[in-house]
Amino acid sequence: MGDNSDSPLPVVSYARISDDTEDDAHGVRNQHRTNRRTAERLGWQVVKEITDNDISASKANTAREGFQEIVAALPSGVLADGTRFDGVVVLNDDRLARRAADYESFVEALTEEPGRVFGDEHGEKDLYSETVEGMGLVGVVFSKIEARKTRRRMRQWHRDRAEDGKPPGGRRTFGWREDRMTREPTEAKLLADAVEEFIAGRSLNSIVRDWQRLGVKTSTDRDWTTTSLKRLLQNPRLCGYRRIGGQLVHDDHGRPVVGAWEPVVTPEQWQAVDALFRARAGHRIGSDGKPVEALPVDHREHRYLLSGILRCGKTKPDGTVCNAQLRVTRQRDCKHHIYACATKGRGGCGGLGRRGDKVDEYITELVLAKLEQRQSVTKDAGPWVKEAELERIESKLATLTAQWKNDQVTDDFFFANVRDLEQERTNLRNERARHAATTQRAARDTSDVRRRWNLPPEEGGLDIPQKRAYVREALHAVIVLPVGKGNGSRGNFNPDLLVPVWREE
Template sequence: MNEVAPVILVVSYARISADTARDGHGVEDQHKVNAETAARLGWTIAHRYTDNDLSAAKARVVRPDFEAMVKALKSGHMPDGQPVHGVIVVADDRLTRRAGDYERFVDALTYDEGRVYADAKGPKNLYSEDVESMGLFGVVISKMEVRKMQRRARRSHRSRAERGIPVGGKRPFGWKADKLALEPEEAAWLAKAAREVIGGKSLHSILREWQEAGVRTINDKEWASRSLKLALWNPRLCGWRKHNGELVRDANGIPVVGLWEPIVTPKEWMAIDAVFSARLGPNIKADGTVTDYRTPSYLLTGILRCGKPRGDGQICNAPLRASARPDLSGGYLYQCPSKEMGGCGGTGRNGAKIDEFVTEVVLAKLEERAAKTTLEDASWGGEGELNHLMSKQRKILQAWQADQISDELFFPENQKMEARVKELRADRTRHALRQQRAAEVTGDVRERWNSGQLDLAQKRALTREALHAVIVLPVGGGGRRPFNPDLLVPKWRD
């Protein structure tokens, strides 16, 4: 091309160290390389896209800048109307590490004739089948390398678990910075709470007592019911450890004892585990519907995500929360939490308008794939086996706690029952979800949605059935602006 072509510049980082991100040298150096490349080719930089610290290899990771870039390429212009004719990529292995993303990128770039592309080695013709095939081959090789690294990491974590070595990260509540020695005051609170749970006291009562006494988390925040439950349900309390959701055991099926000091005995923790395990399972109504344990008051709570970039180039990605705002049409606002609450506090949108738009696109998607299969038998066939196993587990646990059976007999037998109970509970949940989909994702879903036949919990379940999340991109420019649905990026489930 002889004309000066506006170019989308993709700066796609996978990982940047805290020091580099703080001083900005990594970003500035790559921007300099990009500017030099554009000048050498006679191209003009229209925009820089940066997905910093967001892995291109993970299917569930949302990369807002990559999605915005593909959208701009497909349309041939930026949101402000500025035309674009190509891309410069800093590191092609950071642009895409999955074949599907690479194909989407190439399809968008070559949507019109005459688009240009360059990477660190220089310009390439992505209209050539050979070049496109080589790029796809590179993505496959990159994915293989990622999988090797993931396997090595998993082996390392497993090895540490089997040797009883504490995991990385912050110290757990109840232990000192070395994660081995007890923090006496915190450990005493945990021990007291553990024995109260075994004695039948509710988490709510324990939580209220902690709040009144000023007991704070290691991040100096108030305890919440969920965080307290997780702390008490953690087998670390008795010196054991879980890996991938399962107790780490030796060849005889007996849990491996860690190097840290325990707070309660194994028998006490097993009693806590029995209390909490008995409460597991979805909140299933008589009609098979799976609902939230506590249904939020607004449709998209926990589904909307803040897409505002941070100073280091990452998006905030915090779940937006809803709050009443009588001054707004509709009366409520979806807003990113403050920095103290884990968000950035910089994104807020009219809740009623977002609900209206997302409802429409979700209903359209559900209508497209309206169920064509007949509703299967509503009853689940595993209820009897599950109840029998849970009763048997309670009896064997009581016998072990009373020293009537040995560790060598109890742990292997209990492990088998735990595995089967887990399978049955998962199957029960899948069955209930199948019932819900077959009953609700039908051709008249719009009529039932709008007529009030579906309650909020059912609407949220259907929304989650269609969407992973909705990224709310920043408006920009300050002040109130008209509602723009283009700034909402749905992330659909397959």
Template sequence: MAEAAQSVPVVSYARISADTARDGHGVEDQHRVNDETAARLGWTIVHRYTDNDLSAAKASVVRPSFEAMLKALKVGQLPDGQQVRGAIVVADDRLTRRAGDYERFVDALTYDEGRVYADAKGPKNLYSEDVESMGLFGVVISKMEVRKMQRRTRRSHRRRAEQGIPVGGKRPFGWKDDKLTLAPEEAALLAEAARDLIAGRSLHSIQLEWREKGVRTVHGKEWGSRSLKLALWNPRLCGWRKHNGELVRDANGVPVQGKWEPIITPKEWMAIDALFSSRVGPNAKADGTITDYRTPSHLLTGILRCGKPKADGQICNAPLRVSTRPDLSGGYIYQCPSKSMGGCGGTARNGAKVDEYITEAVLAKLEERAAATRKEDADWGGEEELNRLVTKRQKMLQAWQQDLVSDELFFPENHKLETRIKELRAERTRHALQRQRAAIVDGDIRARWNSEKFDMAQKRALIREAMHAVIVLPVGGGGRRAFNPDLLVPKWKEDF
């Protein structure tokens, strides 16, 4: 198309950081250089993004303009609808200093065909693997320089961590002032809370119990949900330690065991870690917050969905709500909300009977699973691959350090290996969590379910773990019919 060549709409990005400030390359200079680049290439700058980023070395720094630019590039337009087909920066390292951000930038820009990118030296084809890895390589280098300084200050902490010696600060809850011996009462509380959490109890419910018991933090304060979560998520509980967000491991990748007494087993801690850090938990979101924070007082709220067909043939699918009906046995019904509330108002069912039927179905499924898990091989299948890749990465690193492998070969390959190793570790954690949950559900799940300690949040968590939803089909004909369980269609989760 002829008009496309006329004027390509692009954005200009500038970032002010410690070194750009020092070199006198201010934001205006960067945008001016970008103007010249655009003029040379016949592109039109339709928006300017600027980030002030004087402490870019910290991984926690968020660049609002950078993020906004990624969004615009991905959808191909600015919030006002103006088309965007590419971006111009002075140089790759003005874009970001972190390899992860650079990859996200490339992802966003190349999201569609025909996007353009240029720096002061001219256009670059980001669709080509070569340039991408070169760019990434550039970022890796500058990132390495930033990290070099940070490493220096962290080295002593790191050394102590590797030796499993506690570092600085007040004693952690659960241990005495020496940070090594257990404070028995606190340790017992933590152990119980950890196991309850793995079994599906909500953080909120544990927090309430601790408050009721008058348990205080080491600073004498009441426990909040955040402090409790951090305490339970601390790998110290099982004798491990995190440094800069990663578990401290020895050369073989095995977590270093600290010198303090542990409270729970590594497997239990990994189950908690999986709960908080990934989506595998029934009521834990990726960021570790608990979705079931305020537990509904009925078992299947949000789980039952209306199965009545609409005019277009699709089912209504609205979540059923509880409505009290003192005249009925059980005293409440689940019903589809009215049209004005987003439903069709066409389905209703006796609440107590539905609860009873679905409970029975879930318990049967849990017992079935417990029996199957007992038979199953307890080992995780990926251990061999993980060990192989860790060894391979070790060898590559050595080869690179001895200049036997070029940078161009090493960085992309190393990145691939690290990504896969990360995946495998996550998989292993998920597996551990599943085993752990199975072990807890094993034994007499029926007795547990009916015990007083097994609260609504735990029941709901288990149900959510087992099924996506239950579709409630409409009762044909008019009048009140006998309760028909065939009209309840559980949507079980496949891997359950």
């Protein structure tokens, strides 16, 4: 073992910072500094520092690359980079392992060859001694128990704060000041506008590009991405709600708990955003309880209004309709873009084309007129008609849960009934969110959409993704019928040869 000779034993310093401890970012450096001092005191020399940062040792199936590297190298005493070592020094046992299996694998690897050393800030430990190994295992078990207790306390702490209407801890969220309660005016305005524009159909990518152009940064001073913006818009904190484990936090009466911080948007607006994300994830359910078609999502930014929406209506020699999507092409003697059917090699017939600017102008007017008509109908639709039904289900759930807690019903009876009630509640909540999305869309003045349609985006106008969202909301497709002989794609424009396929009301 360590003999404090003039030739110090080479050892590895191992440090671990996990997300279930109170250590800060400087903890790694502090651990290694303490380990070096321990090694010097014992007559050892640290030749390598290995760290597992922000990794828990108490959770199963957690990959700790540093720990595994040490265990794999201990029998030979040579690390992957060729560094020779004869032992390991750590801050204390719970930094090394919190699971008995991990501790046993470490001890087996270390003691496979004689002369290996191990120590922590309390001094050297002889792992070749069964007594010391047993004490270590006992310590690991208690550390694991304490880790589980800590996680349970943290989960309960978060839930208690949520039920009391307090904001989550940690760094501030974009849109609020450092106190996490007061709105930051500039950021809050950007967030509110983003919510409205997303409800209106603007893509996340389009909003992010606009923010990047304006130099807007996240609360951690990073560039915005579609992922970070999506995560923020999905957060019910925007309207004053909290979500834990994927579920909104509700009070005893089944109503969402409203936080004490200043909201950025209304609950109806956030529910509309949430419903849109759910629909895009493929979970949209119709009022009859059956899945319905969700609006198509553009996975890339198109440069033209009707790409992929126009379809060829020419009849092929076998009597079937071509139905291929029209693509945009350019010709040197034409300054306007042309929507044309793809060639036979690309699945089309190559026999139809139409002047793009005229088609865009005509379909735009049809769509705006349709949306204005739909808006007037939706505004008269009134409030969601199933609010009383949802309240009844939530009341039954609360009563059943209270009876179960008071041992008034058996476990079998409770679990046999609670699942159906919870599923019914979820379906009704989702339906309410979809109604909120529809109402929020109708609440936007379509006359303002018409005004903004032809303005450049930098002046508050709609960009192509926003315009396409309105078109797709109104239309399945537009069938383009062939013109008569002698008329090319740039002949006299005939709107009767454009057949819109409208979405159901």
